[in-house]
Amino acid sequence: MLAELSMDNVSMCPCVHVSMCPCSAQPGMVNKQTENGESALLVAVSKVELRCVQVLLENGADPDIANNDKETPLFKACERNSAAVVAMLLNHGAAVNARCIQGWTALQQAVVSNNVEICEMLLKAGAKHNITNIYGISPIFTAAQTGRIATLRFLLKHGADINSQAADGATALYEAAKNRHQETVELLLSQNADANKPGKTGLLPLHIAAQTGSDTIVSMLIPVTSKARVWRTGISPLHVAAERNRDNVLEALIEAGFDVNTQLSEERSRLYEDRRSTALYFSVINNNVDAVRMLLEAGADPNLDMFKPLMVAARQGCIQTVTLLVEHGADINACIPTHPTTFPAVFMFSMKYLPMFKYLLDHGGHALSCFDCLFGNQPHPPIKPTRSEREHPLQRDTQLRRGVQFCEMISAPSICRWAGPIIDVLLDYVGHVTLCSRLLEHLDSYSEWSSIKEKAASPRSLMQLCRLNILQLVGQKRLKKLPLPGSLTRFLQHKEGVIDDEE
Numbered sequence: 001m002l003a004e005l006s007m008d009n010v011s012m013c014p015c016v017h018v019s020m021c022p023c024s025a026q027p028g029m030v031n032k033q034t035e036n037g038e039s040a041l042l043v044a045v046s047k048v049e050l051r052c053v054q055v056l057l058e059n060g061a062d063p064d065i066a067n068n069d070k071e072t073p074l075f076k077a078c079e080r081n082s083a084a085v086v087a088m089l090l091n092h093g094a095a096v097n098a099r100c101i102q103g104w105t106a107l108q109q110a111v112v113s114n115n116v117e118i119c120e121m122l123l124k125a126g127a128k129h130n131i132t133n134i135y136g137i138s139p140i141f142t143a144a145q146t147g148r149i150a151t152l153r154f155l156l157k158h159g160a161d162i163n164s165q166a167a168d169g170a171t172a173l174y175e176a177a178k179n180r181h182q183e184t185v186e187l188l189l190s191q192n193a194d195a196n197k198p199g200k201t202g203l204l205p206l207h208i209a210a211q212t213g214s215d216t217i218v219s220m221l222i223p224v225t226s227k228a229r230v231w232r233t234g235i236s237p238l239h240v241a242a243e244r245n246r247d248n249v250l251e252a253l254i255e256a257g258f259d260v261n262t263q264l265s266e267e268r269s270r271l272y273e274d275r276r277s278t279a280l281y282f283s284v285i286n287n288n289v290d291a292v293r294m295l296l297e298a299g300a301d302p303n304l305d306m307f308k309p310l311m312v313a314a315r316q317g318c319i320q321t322v323t324l325l326v327e328h329g330a331d332i333n334a335c336i337p338t339h340p341t342t343f344p345a346v347f348m349f350s351m352k353y354l355p356m357f358k359y360l361l362d363h364g365g366h367a368l369s370c371f372d373c374l375f376g377n378q379p380h381p382p383i384k385p386t387r388s389e390r391e392h393p394l395q396r397d398t399q400l401r402r403g404v405q406f407c408e409m410i411s412a413p414s415i416c417r418w419a420g421p422i423i424d425v426l427l428d429y430v431g432h433v434t435l436c437s438r439l440l441e442h443l444d445s446y447s448e449w450s451s452i453k454e455k456a457a458s459p460r461s462l463m464q465l466c467r468l469n470i471l472q473l474v475g476q477k478r479l480k481k482l483p484l485p486g487s488l489t490r491f492l493q494h495k496e497g498v499i500d501d502e503e
Contacts, residue, residue: 030056031060031061033067036068037065037066037067037069038067039061039067041056041062041065041073042066042067042072042073042076044056045073045077045089048085050085053073053089057089063094063095066100069100070099071100072095072100073085073089073094074090074096075098075100075105075106075109077089077106078107078115078122079109081113083117083121086106086118086121086122087121090122090125096122096127097127099133102133102134103132103133104133105128105139106122106127107123107127107129107139108139110122111139111143111146112148115151116150116151116154119154119155120154129159129160130161130164135166135167136165136166137167138161138166139151140156140164140172141164141166143155144172144173144175144176144184145179147176147179147181147183147184149183152188156187162194163193163194168199168200169197169198170199170200171205172188172193173185173193173194173197173205174204174205174208176188176205177205177208177212177214177217178208178212179212180212182214182216182217185205185217185220185221186220189220189221195221195224196225196226196229198233202235203235203240204230205221205225206218206221206222206237207230207233210238210240210249210253211241213241214249215248215249218252222252222253222256231262234267234268235268236253236259236262237253238250238253238254238259238260238279239264239282242282242283242286242288242291245283245286247288247290247291247294250279250291250294251294254294254298260280260295260298260300262279263278263304264278275306276305276307278300278301278304278309279300280292280296280301280305281305281309281312283295284309284313284321285312285316287316287318287321289320289321292309292324292325296328301329302325302331303331306337306338307336308331308334308336308345309325310325310330310331310332310346311334311336311346311349313325314346314349314350314353314356314360315349317352317353317356319353319356322350322356322360326359326363332346332363332364333364333365333366334346335403339403339404340403340404341406342369342372342404342405343366343369343372344360344365344369346365347360347365347406351415351422354421354422357425358425361426361429362476362493362494363476365429368430370406370426371406371434372406373406373407374405375438377434377436377437378437379437380408380436380437407438407439408438410422410423410442411438416442419442419449420448420452423435423439423452424455427455427456428464429468429494430468431460431465432459433456435456471492479492479493
């Protein structure tokens with residue numbers, strides 16, 4: 001019976017007393033299998049017991065009986081990287097192209113072991129190098145995926161298709177780039193591997209190399225990758241490198257001439273809730289100041305995305321990025337098309353950081369628009385419309401025609417506690433204004449803010465009005481170039497409290 005074939009008995013096969021082998025004592029037992037489908041031969045092969053394998057084969061052991069995973073003795077011999085056992089099995093007629101439950105052949109397993117000697121024996125015995133597993137992966141694909149240079153060269157020499165694709169469209173080159181196998185990529189390219197075959201996601205090997213961060217592989221792939229083909233994918237390698245913070249790759253791509261203002265295709269942009277489209281946006285949202293600087297110096301336009309990178313930087317509180325973007329022409333007064341406001345949208349994200357808020361105002365942020373209120377000194381309707389919205393048609397029309405007003409936004413629970421200081425800063429950048437009833441309501445809520453209310457009262461000081469007129473005529477950029485006393489320059493820059501060391 002099967003139970004009589006114990007593992008202890010099998011392990012005795014290679015000993016001096018070959019007569020003790022169960023296959024000699026009970027010839028009918030030679031091909032019996034365990035519950036896992038393992039025959040005595042399979043067990044002996046798995047343990048690389050050469051004498052036992054020889055005795056079993058000589059006594060009629062079937063070399064093609066597989067276990068429950070459909071792994072044959074030949075497959076196991078390749079897995080154990082034993083050329084001697086492979087030779088024994090082939091000499092006894094083992095089926096060379098049998099496939100395991102995953103569809104792997106003995107050749108594919110020998111490729112993983114990087115054993116050219118075994119691969120050569122298998123091919124001579126009739127192994128086919130184009131058989132794929134259940135994922136559509138052939139031996140050459142496996143060699144590239146695992147970086148097995150020796151067996152890859154062997155397969156190419158024997159006619160394996162270098163551009164064959166797996167079920168997901170990936171090629172050997174694609175996988176070699178994905179797994180950062182530099183020498184493998186170099187070999188494949190030297191044999192004219194096609195760098196313009198995309199995987200199922202539409203990405204090319206160049207995209208994948210940019211994603212993994214290998215600037216060396218990226219440099220090898222750039223000359224053989226069609227920029228027209230890259231454009232058709234709807235995404236630039238710059239996007240991929242920026243998303244993954246691969247600064248070295250980003251630099252290599254910029255030096256190679258990739259357009260820093262290429263935008264994601266509409267289809268790819270829709271995959272992101274914020275509808276981002278530029279490499280610059282990815283770097284800003286990653287808070288990668290070095291990448292932001294690199295892209296801007298290369299000519300990246302900070303105003304292409306629907307939700308501007310400047311707004312992202314302000315929301316993250318990164319003054320370095322905000323400064324870089326403004327210095328390179330970011331539109332401080334841009335709006336969000338999907339969420340219109342009557343004031344610069346970036347203010348929504350910067351008012352909790354007063355130094356940043358002040359910086360934006362210093363560089364052209366429209367302060368006056370914050371005091372433009374449709375309701376004026378009249379009672380304001382509720383902030384959040386309810387089912388009885390028809391009771392407040394004026395508010396509904398305002399939302400549709402003009403967008404959210406500053407006084408509505410500053411009344412949000414997360415911001416209203418800073419209403420006083422925010423209004424105080426804004427008043428430094430405007431002349432005569434009238435505070436609406438809602439802003440007055442905020443200033444009346446704290447006694448400490450009464451001075452701010454007085455500051456807004458007409459008439460404004462002549463010095464304030466002069467400052468505004470001078471700045472309007474001269475502009476912030478030209479101000480520093482004027483031969484003015486330091487105290488006057490500081491006043492015009494709203495830095496009255498700053499001491500000029502040079503003065």
